[in-house]
Structures are given as structure tokens and as C-alpha cells.
Amino acid sequence: MTKSELILEIAAAHPNLLIKDIDLIVSTIFDEIEASLSEGGRVELRGFGAFFVKNRKARTGRNPRTGDAVEVEEKHVPFFKTGKELRKRTNNQLEEAAKK
Template sequence: MIKSELIDKLAEANPHLYHRDVERVVNAILDGITDALARGERVELRGFGAFSVRHRPARTGRNPRTGESVSVKEKHVPFFKTGKELREKVDASREEVEEV
């Protein structure tokens, strides 16, 4: 699912809200998460999961095409850890698919 599909689905589920308002809410949530991560903060959505930033130190990598050693700079990358409820729901839905 892409962001526009999420917005459409939420707008359908909430017909009392304008589509543009649903879009603003989704964008505000995503912008809030992005801004918090940019400040190095952790964002936890109970039952869904937690977003955090992890530090990756500088290292020597390899160019897969040429095999040449390449210096990779240190960086900070976003990380998502699923919550217990989300893991259980995904696992239960996978079991249903496997039974069919």
C-alpha cells in the first residue's frame, strides 16, 4: 500500500471527513515522525511499533562490480521495530493464508 492508497482507504472509512483533511492528517503524522527522527528522538506507537535512529560507523565496503575497496562514511539510518500486537496480527493472517 502506498500513501495515496492509505489516504483513500481512510477517507472511505470516514465519510464525514473531507478527503483533503484526511490527507493533511496523514501528512502531519508522517511529518511528525520524520521530524522527531531527524532530531534523533524515538517515536513509539503502542501496539504498532517504534521508530528510532541507529548509528552505522564508517567502514570499508566493496564495489560488487569491480571488487574494489570503497570507503563508506558513517551515517544514521531510520530503524523500525514492530510492536507485539502488529507481529501477532501479521502472523495470524499468514497462518490463515497458509491454511487456504
Template sequence: MIKSELVQKIAEANPHLYQRDVENIVNAILDQIVDALAQGDRVELRGFGAFSVKQREARTGRNPRTGKQVDVSSKVVPYFKTGKEMRERLNGAA
């Protein structure tokens, strides 16, 4: 599912809302999550999961095309850990 499909499903489930309003709400939620992660904060949605960032250390990689070694700098990457309720639903325990 892509974002536009999510917006469409939410709009269909809530006929009292305009699709453009639903799109604005979804974008606002996602923007807030990204902003919090950019500040190094953790975003927890109970039952769904938690978004956080992890630091990846610098390392030596390899260019797959040429085989030459390449220095890869350290970077911050997003991380998502599923919540207990989601894991149970996905595994059929709920």
C-alpha cells in the same frame, strides 16, 4: 500499499472527512515522525511499533561493478521494531 492508497482507504472509511483533509493528516503524522527521528528521538506507537535511529559506523565497502574498495562514511539510519500486538496479528496468534 502506498501513501495515496492509505489516504484513499482512510477517506472511504470516514466519509465525513474530505480526502484532502485525510491526506493533510497523514502527511502531518509522517512529518512529525520524521522530525522526531531527525532530532534523535524515538517514536513509539503502542501496539504498532517503535521508530528510532541507529548509527552505522564507517566501513570499507566494495564497488560491485569494479570490485574496488570504497570508504563508506558513518551515517544515521532509521530503524523500526514491531510492537507485540502487530507481531501477534501477523503471526495469527490474535
């Protein structure tokens, strides 16, 4: 699902809200998650999951084209871990869909 599809889904579920307001709300949520992660913080949405930053240490990698050794710098990577409720709900829905 893309951001625009999410906005349309919310608009369909809540016809009393304007699309521009929904867009502002969704953009604000994403911006706040991004700001928190860029500061090294963590965002936890109970029942859904947690966004946090993992640190990948510097290492020696390989250039796939030439096979030469390449130094890869340390980097910080955003990561998402699903919550228990989301995992259960997703697995149950996928199992039900497979039965049909």
C-alpha cells in the same frame, strides 16, 4: 500500501471526513515522525511499533564492479521495529490466509 491508498482507505471507513482533511492528517503524522527521527528522537506507537535511528559505523567496503576497497562513511539510518501486538496480528492473519 501507498500513502494515497492509505488516504482512500481512511476516507472509505470515515465518509464524513473530507479527503483533503485526511491528507493533511496523514501528512502531518508522517512529517512529525520524520522531524523526530531527523533530530535523533524515537517515535513509539503502542501496539504498532517504534521508529528510531540506528548509527552505522564507518567501514571499508568493496566496489562490486571493480573489487576495489572503498571507504564508507558513518551514517544514520531510520529503522522500524514492530510491536508485539502487530506481529501477533500479522502472523495470525497470514496463517489463516494460508489455511484457505
